[in-house]
Amino acid sequence: MQMIVYLYRWKIKTGRELQFEENWSIVTKAILDQCGSYGSRLHRSAQGEYLGYAQWPDQLTRDKCELDASVQDARVLMRDAIEYSYEDDLLEIRSDYLVHQL
Secondary structure: OOOEEEEEEEEEOOOOHHHHHHHHHHHHHHHHHHHOOOEEEEEEOOOOOEEEEEEEOOHHHHHOOOOOHHHHHHHHHHHHOEEEEOOOEEEOOOOOOOOOOO
């Protein structure tokens, strides 16, 4: 299966962590349902930064993703919780041994 991966990293405003997490989930589920992504994970580092790992079939699919208006409020609330957003990083998969267990 062809796949690309993007790594996202954010510093969240103090006290807005739950706002960010809840709205990240809404936006990410919409991306999964509406845009053809392969899903994403959200992590919080020991330093308190948030990292998102998103899988896509290809860059064109990601670039043409447009969400409908139903998630606009969640996007605004998610962005409002961000103090600083680092540049997105496109990762090339060289070796893959992840196993998804439910």
